[in-house]
Amino acid sequence: MEHLDVIIINGKAVLPAGVVETDIGIKDGKIAVIKKGIQNEADFIWDAEGQYIFPGMIDVHVHFSEPGREHWEGFHTGSMMMAAGGCTTYFDMPLNGIPSTVNQAALYEKARLGNGKSFVDFSLWGGLVPGNEKDLEALAESGVIGFKAFLSTTGNKEFEAVDDISLLNGMKMIAKLNKVLALHSESAAITNWLKEEKEKEGKCSADDYLETRPIIAEVEAVERAIYYAEITGCPLHFVHISSAKAIEKIEQAKQKGMNITVETCPHYLLFNHEHLRELGTIAKCAPPLREQEEQRKLISLLIDNKFDMISSDHSPCPYDLKDPNVYNLFQAWGGISGGQFSLLSMIELALQYNIPFETVAKWTASAPAERFGLSDRKGKIAEGVDADLAIITLEESHFVTEENYYAKHKQSLYIGHTFPCKVVGTFVRGNVVFKDGRLAAQTPVGGWLKPEGCTVVK
Structure with a gap:
């Protein structure tokens, strides 16, 4: 009888077909057997009595700002936070590092840092910016998970938004490379013009900020991107979509057979514009938190399976850029820090709205x-795939405090929120990296993942 490294017994495994009470045996980082009553010997037994075993989350949208801005968030603290939230793989966005990940040299340097510091596995986005179309092929061949571009002003001089011609040229190349283009879709013309109008009038409140990033700005950018994708054949992934009207445009494109996926984020589902009014800078993001009526529409769309996936868009910064005492809200950094809480958020919504696990x-x-070419080893509980698992209990709640939030900077919209569930364990390729409220791994065990057809670099 084969000796196993780990056996998880008595758990409720969230399998693709439903929740099943079973045991899970792990060998050499892979799930070796799934069945009730595993009798093999093992080095370590985890008794999951009363606990749910989810596949580890794959968060396709985080901002760890290393190299160059590790004081914002780096691989070390960022990956600890992901592990604490049951996330076993994240995709780091290309824009906030110095240099940004817009060429092969920058990609390899970021991968080197991640390989030495990350407690969970990761993939890396490449950037599409004006002037780097010639770098896209080398980035694709080197293993980027996809490409990211902005249709609105980034606020980051190292990573500029694309103009229409750069976007079309980039889309043509990305389609040829068989990659996906992720888009931050807000109209730069609309949002910049509205912001200038507010500034002329000396208006800078929460309501003013919301009015400068209206739903129509998201819809216009989404629709324009879809038209460009029709011309170029480029696969698209729309990030952090915040409005029902934008989803309507995306649904129409999908029904035409276009290669498009879409995500939203937990903060658009759990929070709304009232939180920006109440909390100020901590709740500022782009697109902004919407009014409560729009929040309800997004939840309905989620229940109707109009979103393909959920991501955190974890976008941290130092305290001074989120100073709650800042008078002008436009001057504060626009991002939500909360990568630790995505899986918990979705379980909370599942319990509230009777959504199957x-x-x-x-x-x-x-x-x-499946979307990003990792399904040969990630994303589900099945024999032969990586033993990436999140162990969840519904018998304990999780009250978010600065002490149990693992991000480098503790200011977060989620501080003070109580989840009706708790992460009690996280496995990355069979390694226990988080257990009972604290990091369990002594050294980083994560590595750079490339899509199917590429070799994993360690």
Whole structure:
């Protein structure tokens, strides 16, 4: 009888077809056997009595700002935070590092840092910016998970928004490379013009900020990108979509057979514009938190499976850029820090709206793996794939405090929120990296993942 490294017994495994009470045996970082009553000997037994075993989350949208801005968030603290939230793979966005990940040299340097510091596995986005079309092929061949571009002003001089011609040229090349282009879709013309109008009038409140980034700005950018994708054949992934009207445009394109996926983020589902009014800078993001009526529409769209996946868009910064005492809200950094809480957020919504746990697993694990070429080893609980697992209890709640939030900077919209569930363990390729409220791994065990057809670099 084969000796196993780990056996998880008595758990409720969230399998693609539903929740099943079973045991899970792990060998050499892979799930070796799934069945009730595993009798093999093992080095370590985890008794998951009363606990749910989810596939580890794959968060396709985080901002760890290393190199260059590690004081914002780096691989070390960022990956600890992901592990604490049951996330076993994240995709780091290309824009906030110095240099940004817009060429092969920058990609390899970022991968080197991640390989030495990350407690969970990761993939890396490449950037599409004006003037780097010639770098896209080398980035694709070197293993980027996809490309990211902005249709609105980034606020980051190292990573500029694309103009229409750069976008079309980039889309043509990305389609040829068989990659996906992720888009921050807000109209730069609309949002910049409205912001200038407010500034002329000396208006800078929460309501003013919301009015400068209206739903129509998201819809216009989404629609324009879809037209360009029709011309170029470029696969698209729309990030952090915040409005029902934008989803309507995306649904129409999908029904035409276009190669498009879409995500939203937990903060658009759990929070709304009232939180920006109440909390100020901590709740500022782009697109902004919407009014409560729009929040309800997004939840309905989620329940109707109009979103393909969920991501955190974890976008941290130092305290001074989120100073709650700042008078002018436009001057504060626009991002939500909260990568630790995506899986917990979706379980909270599942419990509230009677959403099956296997649907949560699809949004947080299997759909990202399938979309981005990792489904040969990630994204589900099945024999032969990586033993990436999040162990969840519904018998304890999780009250978010600065002490149990692992991000480098503790200011977060989620501080003070109580989740009706708790992460009690996280496995990355069979390694226990988080257990009972604290980091369990002594050294980083994560590595750079490349899509199917590429070699994993360690």
